Amino acid sequence: MTPVRVGVFGLLGSGNLGNDGSLEAVLGYLRAEHPEAVVDALCGGPEVVAARYRIPATRLHWYRGEYRTASRAGAIAGKGLGKLVDVFRTAAWVRGHEVVIVPGMGVLEATLPLRPWGFPYSLFLLCASGRLFGTRVALVGVGAAAIGSRPTRALVRWSARLAAYRSYRDELSREAMRAMGVDTARDEVHPDLAFALPTPRAGTPPGSPGPSDAPDAPGPVCVGVMDFHGGDDDRARAGEIHRRYLDGTTRFVRALAEDGRPVRLLIGDEADATVVDAILGAVDSPLVTAAETASLADLMKEMAAADAVVATRYHNLVCALKSGTPTLALSYAAKSDALMARMGLDEYRHPAREVDADRLLEQFRALEKSAAELRRTLVERNLIAARELERQFTALTAAVFPANARTHTPREAP
Known part of the structure; x- marks a missing residue:
């Protein structure tokens, strides 16, 4: 059987711990449920992703100064050319996969400063390429919110419409997409993907203040x-x-x-x-x-x-x-x-x-x-979140993976 080719996409490896945590949760799911899958990334920080998660990674943008303010003519021209080049780079990368997963992150929101021709444009290229080449693009546990900017809102709306699968990390996100004109009748809401990560044992981390000599002293x-x-x-x-x-x-x-x-x-x-x-x-x-x-x-x-x-x-x-x-x-x-x-x-x-x-x-x-x-x-709410995420991953497998790709027995929810 030919292994299924799975891509992961986003501003990953770029210094945001939440984004990378969402990636880590999805990689854990893939390794447990689809160990036969061949996985690589199109991301913001390919060197970090390749070194930390040991998967091949490609730079999201052709122009390396994408997120620097362009004031000189050369930089402006470089950004403009990069937008054109990225159309073909993204399409070629998407075409090489059966499934592409966008793991969590607030990819359908603008709660922080955001320009339409930055990540919203990249996401649109991804989803449009997926529809063109028959690659199933899955927006998994993503965040969404009402967007004031018309160009950004249009790109986000069309990205969501073109995706093969959508799920959200809260009900507000699903309602925001419905309000923007996306049919969300089949979309599900699950806890944030980071709730699927292992919980570390409590202890004093290196470099933190040690316990006080006073028995009743308040902790950190x-x-x-x-x-x-x-x-x-x-x-x-x-x-x-x-x-x-x-x-x-x-x-x-x-x-x-x-x-x-x-x-x-x-x-x-x-x-x-x-x-x-x-x-x-x-x-x-x-x-x-x-x-x-x-x-x-x-x-x-x-x-x-x-x-x-x-x-x-x-x-x-x-x-x-x-x-x-x-x-x-x-x-x-x-x-x-x-x-x-x-x-x-x-x-x-x-x-x-x-x-x-x-x-x-x-x-x-x-x-x-x-x-x-x-x-x-x-304790109670975390147990509930773990069970709901098990259902999320089961639904994802059924929705976007080829029927003959699954070789691993599903884990039972705790």
Whole structure:
């Protein structure tokens, strides 16, 4: 039997831990359920993906300066030529596969600043090529949201329509696509793909503060930060939003340190390192340290060792909730609100656009008072998420894989 050729596609290996975690979850599924599959990637960071996941990888864009601002004539011409070249590169890559999977990620949303001729254009090329050559393109557990920009909305809508399979990580995403004119009657909603990753054992991660000599001393708090400037519709006041977010988060971290709490600063994307540096510079305390994390597994190890987590990025929240640690969301989008509601922590949310350090501290103290009950809730909700993702992967196999490609017995849901 000829092995099925499977491609994975997206901004993978580009420094965003959430995107790479979604890829890791899909690769785990493929290796368990389709060990005969030949897998490669068309992605943003091919060197990272090839080295870390040991699959062949091709650069997503022909023009290497795709995500740098083009001001000179040569750069503008290079970007323009790259858009044309990528039509043929993407088509040739898609044609070499029976199945292409877009693993999770917010590929159908613009909750962060986004240009239509960036990733939305690339996604459209992928889905159009799949329809042209008969390659089944699957958008698996993706995020979606209402989009204000007409060109971006059109590209996203047509990408979704051309895909052979769609599933979403929350009901809001499915409703957003329905509102944009996509027939979602057969589309399913499942938990985020990162909930399929292994949960690390709790312990003290390397470099984190050790246990205190005082038996009743409070444990560490993980604070996941973000280089946050608002969404795609907030460009006019991006600077103001960022200053307010950074000031409020810094004041909150300082208050924790003054209370004698060890604080671990976490990131979810390489861009967030500037926020970590700013907080470390403003809060001069040995209790505040920065963790080195290269994967969602690293994040979960840090969070599993903490008493509580306060986080902004969506996948920082996923990691905290999956680790079973009481979590407070600095919410910047409806997807974060939906996630917290799904996991039973709906009341523990604070707006990232208007961080009020005093109010946040009050909410944090309320969170810690309910910690034991919240940990029990998270155990139950994580079991439910694991079962739902088993059904997700079974449905994916039935929908897009050739009937004779499956040789492995399905795993039973826990």
